[in-house]
Amino acid sequence: MSTKILILGGGGMVGQKLAHRLLDHGLNGTRDLQITLHDIGFPEDGAPVPDRRIGNLAEIGQVEALAAERPDVIFHLASIVSGEAETNFDLGWNVNMHPTWRFLEALRAEHEASESNYRPRLVFTSSIAVFGGPYPDKIGDEFLSAPQTSYGAQKAICETLISDFSRKGFIDGLSIRLPTICVRPGKANLAASSFFSGIIREPLNGQEAILPVPDTVRHWHASPRSAATFLTHAAGLREEQLQNRRALNLPGVSCTVAEQIEALREIAGNDVVKLIKPEPNEAIMKIVDGWPRDFAPERAKALGFEAETDFKEIIRVYMEDDLPRA
Amino acid sequence: MSTKILILGGGGMVGQKLAHRLLDHGLNGTRDLQITLHDIGFPEDGAPVPDRRIGNLAEIGQVEALAAERPDVIFHLASIVSGEAETNFDLGWNVNMHPTWRFLEALRAEHEASESNYRPRLVFTSSIAVFGGPYPDKIGDEFLSAPQTSYGAQKAICETLISDFSRKGFIDGLSIRLPTICVRPGKANLAASSFFSGIIREPLNGQEAILPVPDTVRHWHASPRSAATFLTHAAGLREEQLQNRRALNLPGVSCTVAEQIEALREIAGNDVVKLIKPEPNEAIMKIVDGWPRDFAPERAKALGFEAETDFKEIIRVYMEDDLPRA
Numbered sequence: 001m002s003t004k005i006l007i008l009g010g011g012g013m014v015g016q017k018l019a020h021r022l023l024d025h026g027l028n029g030t031r032d033l034q035i036t037l038h039d040i041g042f043p044e045d046g047a048p049v050p051d052r053r054i055g056n057l058a059e060i061g062q063v064e065a066l067a068a069e070r071p072d073v074i075f076h077l078a079s080i081v082s083g084e085a086e087t088n089f090d091l092g093w094n095v096n097m098h099p100t101w102r103f104l105e106a107l108r109a110e111h112e113a114s115e116s117n118y119r120p121r122l123v124f125t126s127s128i129a130v131f132g133g134p135y136p137d138k139i140g141d142e143f144l145s146a147p148q149t150s151y152g153a154q155k156a157i158c159e160t161l162i163s164d165f166s167r168k169g170f171i172d173g174l175s176i177r178l179p180t181i182c183v184r185p186g187k188a189n190l191a192a193s194s195f196f197s198g199i200i201r202e203p204l205n206g207q208e209a210i211l212p213v214p215d216t217v218r219h220w221h222a223s224p225r226s227a228a229t230f231l232t233h234a235a236g237l238r239e240e241q242l243q244n245r246r247a248l249n250l251p252g253v254s255c256t257v258a259e260q261i262e263a264l265r266e267i268a269g270n271d272v273v274k275l276i277k278p279e280p281n282e283a284i285m286k287i288v289d290g291w292p293r294d295f296a297p298e299r300a301k302a303l304g305f306e307a308e309t310d311f312k313e314i315i316r317v318y319m320e321d322d323l324p325r326a
Numbered sequence: 327m328s329t330k331i332l333i334l335g336g337g338g339m340v341g342q343k344l345a346h347r348l349l350d351h352g353l354n355g356t357r358d359l360q361i362t363l364h365d366i367g368f369p370e371d372g373a374p375v376p377d378r379r380i381g382n383l384a385e386i387g388q389v390e391a392l393a394a395e396r397p398d399v400i401f402h403l404a405s406i407v408s409g410e411a412e413t414n415f416d417l418g419w420n421v422n423m424h425p426t427w428r429f430l431e432a433l434r435a436e437h438e439a440s441e442s443n444y445r446p447r448l449v450f451t452s453s454i455a456v457f458g459g460p461y462p463d464k465i466g467d468e469f470l471s472a473p474q475t476s477y478g479a480q481k482a483i484c485e486t487l488i489s490d491f492s493r494k495g496f497i498d499g500l501s502i503r504l505p506t507i508c509v510r511p512g513k514a515n516l517a518a519s520s521f522f523s524g525i526i527r528e529p530l531n532g533q534e535a536i537l538p539v540p541d542t543v544r545h546w547h548a549s550p551r552s553a554a555t556f557l558t559h560a561a562g563l564r565e566e567q568l569q570n571r572r573a574l575n576l577p578g579v580s581c582t583v584a585e586q587i588e589a590l591r592e593i594a595g596n597d598v599v600k601l602i603k604p605e606p607n608e609a610i611m612k613i614v615d616g617w618p619r620d621f622a623p624e625r626a627k628a629l630g631f632e633a634e635t636d637f638k639e640i641i642r643v644y645m646e647d648d649l650p651r652a
Contacts, residue, residue, distance in 0.1 A: 146573075
């Protein structure tokens with residue numbers, strides 16, 4: 001019997017990377033996959049998954065209908081981005097928190113109605129935005145969650161819900177706290193972190209890029225390719241490996257914006273770097289100031305998660321995977 | 327103008343201690359208080375507060391009506407206890423989480439409708455049940471929340487909501503993670519921690535008490551008197567003292583059940599101690615096994631919170647405050 005996979009947020013950048021990876025490589029040794037993508041829209045040249053559902057998870061009935069199909073593995077990537085959740089408080093909670101609650105309740109109802117102990121693996125993309133300063137030099141696996149954005153608060157709450165529904169045996173879920181994904185292909189989005197990709201992507205495509213923060217800003221990154229492998233790796237972990245701690249800090253690359261720019265210079269030259277234009281933006285600086293800078297993700301490494309080892313590698317992944325299509 | 331105070335859960339043990347304290351001592355120097363208690367019921371010989379409202383926060387409209395009265399200071403103590411939230415999953419979330427969300431939304435609506443920047447101080451009684459093992463020897467102020475009960479998950483989520491609504495400026499809230507309150511007067515309740523009080527209270531009243539766990543169990547306690555002073559102290563903290571970390575671990579006494587019993591023996595003698603009957607209970611042991619044992623609550627101490635210094639003092643507080651009325 002084929003494995004039923006549901007990707008919420010399957011039209012987004014990471015959802016598409018994941019869909020491509022599943023089509024190309026299968027899921028942890030299984031090639032017989034029945035994939036469903038759900039999102040508010042899909043890119044025209046997106047991953048060739050026939051079963052694409054257009055809908056809004058915030059509408060009553062959507063998550064309930066998806067749960068009723070009893071997917072075996074669910075990747076929950078659907079989210080309003082950080083900048084948007086900060087400016088539109090209602091929208092943030094209505095998209096990033098309440099549908100997750102209703103979805104978990106719907107999955108629990110399926111579990112309780114099932115004769116075969118239905119209990120899907122749910123992989124939730126959380127974020128390092130669950131953290132808030134002051135920080136230690138490196139954030140360890142036991143550091144508190146104290147979000148300083150609504151987006152981070154919504155992610156932290158979903159993590160807690162998923163842990164409790166899993167502990168009770170209704171689902172088998174875990175949350176992975178993605179580093180800031182960089183270099184994102186395509187256009188800038190409303191995430192406050194969008195510029196981290198923009199200052200690499202735009203110059204490599206011969207366009208100017210705005211740098212809204214000082215180049216001393218240090219942050220934590222992984223590539224879109226790593227995001228997809230994080231997700232498939234998470235889907236294959238055995239429950240007993242999680243030991244009642246179902247939210248994981250993932251590996252990544254810690255570097256300053258200056259180091260990002262230097263890596264770009266080494267790879268693409270000075271003329272490309274000259275396309276980066278500093279233009280300080282107080283609103284973005286205020287959000288980014290509260291973000292983590294470095295991690296010691298020992299648990300995730302021990303569980304086999306892997307990311308790039310330096311920022312040049314992150315740029316090269318973009319040049320291999322996305323630049324040819326840009 | 328008098329200070330309007332609302333106590334949610336005002337009919338419960340801690341709510342009553344708080345009401346008595348406010349009547350006797352005022353609130354941080356203010357004696358002109360207009361106190362409202364809300365709960366599903368009140369003790370017959372309770373604190374003489376005329377404005378007692380009987381109602382269920384889980385019913386739509388209740389929290390909205392209370393918010394519309396625009397209290398200046400709100401103590402939110404209303405909760406289903408841990409044992410009950412564990413056996414009745416729906417009830418736990420419907421009482422311990424959803425009404426808090428709706429209450430915060432209602433307070434935000436009052437804030438936004440107000441011409442005087444209405445923004446109440448909200449003190450939420452959270453719990454050390456937000457933590458989950460494995461633990462360090464002493465839990466520090468930056469240790470992660472990883473609850474292993476639904477009650478703990480609900481408390482952790484309310485903390486996160488209160489922090490975000492406060493950060494956005496809609497309310498001015500904080501959460502205090504109470505130690506297990508001991509010695510509780512009156513009857514045993516459905517909390518899994520109920521026996522910690524029972525093994526002191528019942529023998530002092532000449533009755534047998536069941537000890538459902540091994541006497542090697544170490545746990546973290548403070549008296550009902552301390553609970554009331556924690557609450558009034560929290561109400562008086564200035565917002566800038568909280569530094570974006572609006573959930574506090576409070577001081578308490580760390581001791582084993584054997585040390586509790588020894589303290590009782592020193593104070594009340596061997597015949598009293600003989601009334602404690604070991605009767606292992608797997609369900610309670612399983613819950614208590616996951617609980618914290620000791621803390622280093624540096625932030626709360628620096629902010630002026632104080633508890634008892636040893637368990638004998640906790641017993642003496644019970645004998646002074648509650649034994650005469652038992």
